[in-house]
Amino acid sequence: MNPMLGFAVKAARRAGDIINRAAENIEQLTVQHKTKNDLVSEVDRAAEAEIINSLKNVYPEHAFLAEESGRTGSSDFEWIIDPLDGTTNFLHGFPVYGVSIALAYKKQLQVAVVFDPCRNDLYTASRGAGAYLNEKRIRVSKRDKLIDCLIGTGFPFKANSDIETYAEMFKTVALNTAGIRRPGAAALDLANVAAGRLDGFWEIGLSPWDMAAGALLIKEAGGLVGDLEGEDQYLETGKIIAGNPKIFAQMLSALRPHSKKLT
Ligand code: IPD
Ligand code: CA
Ligand code: CA
Numbered sequence: 001m002n003p004m005l006g007f008a009v010k011a012a013r014r015a016g017d018i019i020n021r022a023a024e025n026i027e028q029l030t031v032q033h034k035t036k037n038d039l040v041s042e043v044d045r046a047a048e049a050e051i052i053n054s055l056k057n058v059y060p061e062h063a064f065l066a067e068e069s070g071r072t073g074s075s076d077f078e079w080i081i082d083p084l085d086g087t088t089n090f091l092h093g094f095p096v097y098g099v100s101i102a103l104a105y106k107k108q109l110q111v112a113v114v115f116d117p118c119r120n121d122l123y124t125a126s127r128g129a130g131a132y133l134n135e136k137r138i139r140v141s142k143r144d145k146l147i148d149c150l151i152g153t154g155f156p157f158k159a160n161s162d163i164e165t166y167a168e169m170f171k172t173v174a175l176n177t178a179g180i181r182r183p184g185a186a187a188l189d190l191a192n193v194a195a196g197r198l199d200g201f202w203e204i205g206l207s208p209w210d211m212a213a214g215a216l217l218i219k220e221a222g223g224l225v226g227d228l229e230g231e232d233q234y235l236e237t238g239k240i241i242a243g244n245p246k247i248f249a250q251m252l253s254a255l256r257p258h259s260k261k262l263t
Contacts (some may be wrong), residue, residue, distance in 0.1 A: 002126040004059075004103055005111040008079075009124060011054040012099045015047035015083055016117035019090070019099070022046075023117075026093055035158060041084075041091060044068055048083035051101060055079055062103075067209045078104045082209035086185030100187035102212035112213035112220075114191040123191040123217055131194050131220035140223035140244040141196040146254070149177045149199035149247055152189040156205045165261045166204060172254050173202070190214020193242050194221035200243030200251050204228075204262060208235045215242065224248040228259035 001009075022029065022043040029041045048068045055062065063073035066081040079101065084090060086097030095118040103111045112131075114123040123138075125131040131138050143149050151173055156166050174180055181198065183189055186206055192198045194217035211234060215225045225242040227234040230252045234240040239262065241251050 001124075002111055002129065005113065005124055005126045007055060007058050008101045008103065008111055008113045009115075009122065011051040012101050012113045012115040012122070014050050014054060015099045016115050018047045018050055019043055019084060019097070020117045023090065023093070026091060029091070031091060038158065040068060041087065043090070044084045044087055047099065048081060051081055051083055051099070052079075065208060067207065076106045080104060080209050080212040082187060082207075085187040085210060086183075089184045094184065096183045096188060097185050098188045098191075100209060100213040102216060104212065109212060109216040109219075112216035114187045114213050114217060116188060116191075123194065123213075125194075125213075125217045125220035127216065127220070129220070131217045133191075133195055138195045138217075138221050140193060140218065140221045141199045141247075142244065143199045144244075144246040146176050146200075146247060146250040147178065149243075150179050150181065150197075151177050151243075151251070152181050152183065152192060152198040152201040154184070154186050154189070154203040154206070155182060158205060161205050162262050165258055168261075169202070169255050169258045172258070173251070176254060186210040187214045190242060191217055193223060193244075194218045196221075196244075200241070200247040202228075202241045202251060202255060204239045206234075206238045206240060211235060211240055215240075218242050226252070228252075228255055228262070230256070 062077040063075040082100040090097040
């Protein structure tokens with residue numbers, strides 16, 4: 001295993017232990033609102049500190065971009081971390097949440113870990129070496145008609161979040177697919193595309209830490225990831241379409257006409 005991936009896996013499992021312990025006593029947690037509908041708990045912070053400390057021990061010169069502590073350090077190597085993706089689910093005891101860790105070198109994603117502590121499922125990828133779920137190789141689905149596809153998404157929930165345009169996109173996808181799912185943790189949704197359980201995914205208003213690891217998983221599983229123009233700017237714009245290559249193209253054609261109306 002790529003040594004950097006190995007350290008990322010250790011860090012993700014440690015964060016998973018913190019999350020699993022806290023899940024036994026959710027009502028004891030102190031929760032704060034970052035903005036409306038955007039929650040953070042001491043678990044998010046403790047898991048993030050654990051990940052950053054354990055990676056900093058090995059790579060003191062690397063930079064970090066993490067949801068709760070922002071950007072620290074300056075280096076061509078940058079770890080992109082969501083310590084607990086799906087905080088709202090976690091706080092409700094709804095068992096769909098996970099840890100997401102990616103490493104970029106000169107902006108290019110190199111290694112990815114998404115860990116689902118509820119199922120003890122570990123998704124890993126390193127650039128050029130494929131994607132794995134618990135050490136078994138995973139690949140995107142083979143479906144080639146959008147109408148047969150199960151598509152994941154996330155609802156925009158912040159103020160001024162283009163909800164009307166999103167609703168139009170939703171209608172287009174709902175009418176042209178076998179179904180839509182909104183599990184509530186983007187990193188796991190993307191991992192499920194990599195594993196072929198979802199044929200595609202789209203969302204607007206995401207942050208780099210929601211997408212970085214999942215995007216590399218999908219690419220290494222043979223899928224495509226892009227923004228709503230089909231370009232590579234999803235980490236910058238927060239707008240993402242992903243899927244197996246055929247479905248990616250069909251989703252892009254279906255959603256691109258709406259993207260001009262987004263702010
Ligand atoms: C959220 C989840 C959710 C997505 C939101 C994210 P968080 O992450 O990934 O699925 O729809 O946009 O903010 O806040 O739980 O880490
Ligand atoms: Ca997140
Ligand atoms: Ca989070």
